C-alpha cells in the first residue's frame with residue numbers, strides 16, 4: 269500500500285504563537301524552522317521509502333521543502349490546519365496514494381520504531397497517535413480522505429469519534445516520542461529538564477545550533 273507522509277507547515281513568522289512572551293519573534297521562527305527541517309531530515313534519513321508532501325502557503329517553506337526532496341502543495345493562504353489536511357488528502361488521492369500519514373512539524377524528537385509501528389498497522393483505516401494534551405500528533409488515514417479532519421484542542425477524541433461514527437477500523441497508539449510536540453512554555457521546560465539542560469533557553473540553543 270503506497271502511503272504519503274504529509275507535513276503541514278505555516279510560515280515560521282506566524283508559527284509558535286503560544287510561545288509569545290516566552291520567546292522573541294525571531295526565536296519562535298527559528299524554533300519552528302529548526303523543528304521543520306529536523307522533521308524532513310529525519311524522514312529522508314530513516315524513512316526514505318515514503319514520499320513526503322509539505323502543504324504550506326509559505327514560499328520560504330516551499331523552497332526549503334524542495335531542498336529536502338519533498339513535494340509541495342502550495343496553498344493560496346492560511347486557511348487552517350484542517351483545510352491543509354483536506355487539501356493534502358485530495359492531492360494524495362488524485363496521485364493514487366492509498367493512505368496518508370499526517371505529521372505536525374513540531375514533534376520534539378521523532379522515533380523510527382514508533383513511526384514504523386504506526387505505518388505497519390495493516391488493514392486499519394484510521395491510526396492515531398495522541399499528544400499529551402489529547403491533540404493528534406500523527407494521523408494515518410486510508411483512504412486519505414476517509415474521515416473529516418478535526419484538528420484543534422482535544423482533536424484525538426474528535427477523530428476517534430468520527431471514526432467510530434463511520435464504523436471505520438480504528439487504532440490508537442500511545443507512542444511516547446510522538447506524544448511530545450512543542451507548543452507551550454511548559455512543553456519547552458519539560459523537554460529541557462528531560463535533557464538535563466538547566467533552562468529551556470539552554471536546550472533551545474543546543475537544538476537550534
Ligand SMILES: Nc1nc2c(ncn2[C@@H]2O[C@H](COP(=O)(O)OP(=O)(O)OP(=O)(O)O)[C@@H](O)[C@H]2O)c(=O)[nH]1
Pocket residue numbers: 275276277278282283284285286287323324325343346347348349352371372373374451
Ligand atoms: N499548511 C498549514 N499548516 C498549519 C496551519 N496551522 C498549523 N499548521 C501546521 O500544523 C502543525 C501543528 O500546528 P500548531 O501546533 O497548531 O501550530 P504552531 O504554529 O506550531 O503553534 P501555534 O502558533 O501556537 O498554534 C505545525 O506543523 C504547523 O505549522 C495552517 O493553517 N496551514
Ligand SMILES: O=C(O)[C@H](O)COP(=O)(O)O
Pocket residue numbers: 349372399401402403404405418419420421423424449451
Ligand atoms: O493536535 C492537533 O489537533 C494539531 O496538532 C494542533 O494541535 P496543537 O496546536 O495542540 O499542536
